[in-house]
Ligand code: NAD
């Protein structure tokens with residue numbers, strides 16, 4: 001079958017790889033209908049991780065079940081399913097507590113939690129391919145209505161919709177509250193959208209990409225361009241209070257300042273400034289334990305300058321980590337089916353798998369109009 005294979009920094013290729021096989025009785029094989037490129041793939045694409053050339057990418061996958069292992073009881077051939085990106089067992093302490101991103105069964109040494117096609121997150125191949133092996137299929141497949149309705153909406157259940165929602169949970173967003181989301185990439189858009197779904201009264205979205213700020217505005221958020229001045233100050237001026245109730249980091253360690261250079265941890269510090277005393281911070285933007293390409297030796301070890309004194313003084317709290325996508329995927333699916341959520345507005349392209357190299361290059365350049373790319377192997 002064909003798959004998107006990492007060749008080295010800034011290069012992927014669509015190549016023939018071995019078809020996936022049932023390895024354990026609890027596996028299924030899914031024929032992929034849609035698989036998205038994620039900002040998280042770019043950490044590997046840019047060569048900032050230990051990802052070895054030859055691995056296949058893709059953790060945002062959905063499709064039709066093609067083959068079913070003998071130990072699978074709730075998934076059948078022909079089922080339409082989406083796989084939230086955490087590969088998890090469903091029965092360890094963390095999975096039972098809903099913390100599927102930190103599964104204790106499925107892990108690499110020193111890590112908890114697995115993912116499809118991701119370095120350090122287990123031996124699982126990626127789904128930017130014609131087919132995908134899904135372990136512990138009863139737990140890892142989320143059933144979808146048959147047919148092809150809502151394909152773009154359901155594809156968002158594999159990662160960014162539950163991840164955005166998780167960010168609002170980490171920050172503690174409640175109805176009527178004010179929220180600031182840093183980053184208008186797909187994850188930030190879904191965090192802002194989730195805050196609005198939860199009944200936030202005002203949601204600010206910070207970025208400097210005008211096409212992305214426009215999407216946020218159309219969704220009902222208030223755009224803040226950080227090229228126009230300190231975003232925390234801009235937001236304070238608008239709420240005329242001590243700050244917003246909740247803040248979300250959907251940028252991560254790759255944050256740029258207005259000059260264009262990279263300044264790790266700037267968003268964390270800006271969030272502390274933006275959010276009121278005792279408010280909550282939800283951090284889903286990724287921070288790496290090491291980043292060999294970082295601009296200084298501390299950042300290279302994942303040690304960033306976080307102003308903890310100000311954070312402590314304000315009595316704020318913070319939640320971090322990979323999102324427990326499985327915890328929310330079923331209910332968010334039901335909102336889509338009920339017509340109460342339409343996350344497809346972030347999808348900017350639906351392309352055949354063969355277009356992956358070009359799509360990676362454009363998405364990595366944050367090219368205008370390249371917000372969220374869906375690869376569709378059947379096209
Ligand atoms: P993205 O790179 O497309 O979006 C990031 C956005 O942040 C860009 O639009 C960029 O212009 C903007 N930005 C850069 N510097 C900024 C600054 N100083 N202030 C405000 N905005 C700034 O990526 P994405 O797909 O939206 O993902 C965002 C982050 O979330 C990535 O780090 C990704 O790895 C992470 N992620 C985490 C999880 C999780 O489970 N925790 C899941 C998916 C993605």
Ligand code: ZN
Nearest residue numbers: 038040060159
């Ligand atoms: Zn993702």
